[in-house]
Amino acid sequence: MRKLIQELITQALLDMQREGSLPKELEPEVVVERTRSIEHGDFASNVALTLAKPARRAPREIAEEIIDRLLSNKNVEKVELAGPGFINFYLTQHSLQSVITQILAQGDDYGQGYDGNGTRVQVEFVSANPTGPLHVGHGRGAAYGATLSNILEAAGYHVQREYYVNDAGRQMDILATSVWLRYLELGGTQVAFPANGYQGDYIYDVARTVRQDHGDDLRRSAQEVSDGLPEDGIGDDPEAKDQREVHIDALVLRAKQALGDEQYGVCYEAALNAMVDDIREDLARFNVVYDNWFSERELASSGSVQRALDQLREQSHLYEKDGAQWLRATEFGDEKDRVVIREDGRTTYFASDIAYFLNKVERGFDRTIYVLGADHHGYVARLRAAASGLGKDPEMLEIPLVQFAHLYRHGEKVQMSTRSGKFVTLRELREEVGTDAARFFYVMRSHDQHLDFDLDLAKSQSQDNPVYYIQYAHARVASMFRKLDDKGYSHNSAIGAAALERLTEPHENTVMRSLAQYPEVISAAARKRAPHLMAHYLRDLAQDFHSYYNAHQVLVDDEDLRNARLNLSQAVGQVLANGLKLLGVSAPDSM
C-alpha cells in the first residue's frame, strides 16, 4: 500500500516535471509514512515540504499541484492537503478490509517480505567462552541475536546463525587443568585448588565423567603436581593478582607435562564437550538454535590466522616494535595500533578475530553481524580497522552492542559478580520466569538501552505482564472458536470473506489498520536491527483486539456479521502467532 502511494506521487511528480512546473533535474525521494494519528489519514507524504526549497516554491502550492495530478485508485478514498504542506491519504473501507483476506490466505507466511532480497547475512551471537554455564548477561545477547535473525529471515534475508566457540587458548587450558585437579581430589589426592581456577560445581561433574571413562589412569602424586610451583596469590592487592596469574599458568604447564598430550587431551576434550553440550542444551531450551558452531581451534589449525596476517603484511599494514608485530590500526580510525603477534611469538586473540572475519568473508556473506556485549565496544574500531586492512568494506561488519541487563527482585537489584561466582545463570532465570517471559523481556527494550529486568513482573500472571497480555489475546481468539459448537454455530470462512464489508465499527477499523502494519513492522525491525519494535507492535495489536473484544460481541446471531468477525479474529490470532514466533515466544490456545 505504501509503495502504491509512493508510485502515485512519483507519477504526479513526473507529470509536473514534463509540464515544467518542477525543475527537471530534481530527483525527489518520495517518502510515504504511516500517520501517527488517524486524523491525518492512513498515510502521509512530506514531498511537497522537501521540494519547496530546491523548487523555490511554496510547499502548499506544490502539494496542491501534486494532488491535482494524482491518478485515482480504488484503494484511496480521499486525499487532503494539510498543515504546512503534508499530503494525507485516506484508504477506502474496502482496502482496510482486504487485509483480512490476505492474512487468511497467506497464513504463517503473512508478513514475509523481500527487503533482504536474498542478501547473505551472518549473525554471530553469544559466543561465550565454553568455560561454564551461560549467565543472564548472555541471555540478552541470545534473545536479541535469535530474534534479530528470525526477523531478518522474515524480511527476506538469507541468514546463518553462528556460535563462535573459543575452544583454544589460555582459558580453556585453565578449565582443563581445573577439571584435572578436581579429578585428583575425587581420587583422594589432596592438592590446593588455585584461586584463579574454575570454582563451579560443574567442574566436579566433568571430573566424575573422566573418572568413569578412565579410572585412575590420570592420577599423579601431590608432589608431582605442585612441587616447585610459584606461590598462589592471596588478597586484593595488585601483587597478589599477578601472583595468581603466574601460579595458574605454571600449574597448567605442569598439568601438560605430568599428563602428556594424550591424557591432558582427555581432560581438555571432556571439559570442552561438556561445556559446549551444556550451552547448546541451555540455548535450545531458550528457543535459540544455531545453524553453525564454529571452532576457533580449526581456524588456527587450518592456517587461517597465518594467512590473514600474511595478507596484512603484504599490504604493509603490519610493523615490528619491541619484538612484537603490530597492526597499523590507527590508519583506519582506531585509537591505537594493536599487537597481533606477541614478543614470544604467539598470536593474540585479536589475530584470531581477524582471521575469523576473513573466513566469514570467504564464506560468501554480504554482511556479518556481531552481537556483542556493551563492555566489548572497544572491539568495534579495531575489527573495522582489520577489515579495512584486509581491503574489505568495513560497512559489511556490523556490531550492535547489547547493553547490560540488571535483575530486580522485590524492587531490589540482584547483585552479581563473576569473581565470587555468584552470578545468576540463564538456566536459573529460565526456570524462575519461564522461557516465554524471559525471551520477551529481553527484547522488549531497545538493545542499546540498559535493561531493568523485573523478575516479579515477569513471573506475574496479570495484566501488568506484557507477555501474558499478548498471549491472552491469542488464547481469546482460540477460545471463541472453541465456543462455536456450544452455541450451535460453525465458522464459514467463505461467508465471512464475502461479508467483510460489514466490518465498519471504529474498533474494527483500528484492528484492521494494525493488522495491515505487521509487514511494515518486520521490515522496519529488520532494517533497524530493532526486535523491540516487534514486541511493542504485538502489545499494541493485542490491546486493539482486547478493546474490540470488550466493545463488541463476535458470536452474534447475524450469520454474515458473525463470520466476518470470526475472519477478523482469526486474522488477529494468525498475526499474533506469527509475531510471537519471531520472538521465540509460544502462542497458547488457552490460558
Place this chain on the structure above:
RNA sequence: GCGCCCGUAGCUCAACUGGAUAGAGCAUCGGCCUUCUAAGCCGACGGUUGCAGGUUCGAGUCCUGCCGGGCGUGCCA
C-alpha cells in the same frame, strides 16, 4: 585524561533515523463481570525531552559547549 554509549511523565520505556498536538505500560484515583476467558475493558491525573546555544519551513532526533550516569581505555580472553 582520552574514547564510545546513554539522559524523554513519579518509575520502566516508545517515538517509523528531521515532520503535524511527544506516546504506551506501571504507579495513583474513579467506573465495568447474569452475555464469546475480568490474565480483560473504559475514564482521570501526569512533560520547559538534563542545561545553554546553533543549523531550517520544522529539532526529542543533526552540530558545539557544559552537567549527570554507564562502559572501555593490557603483548588478558
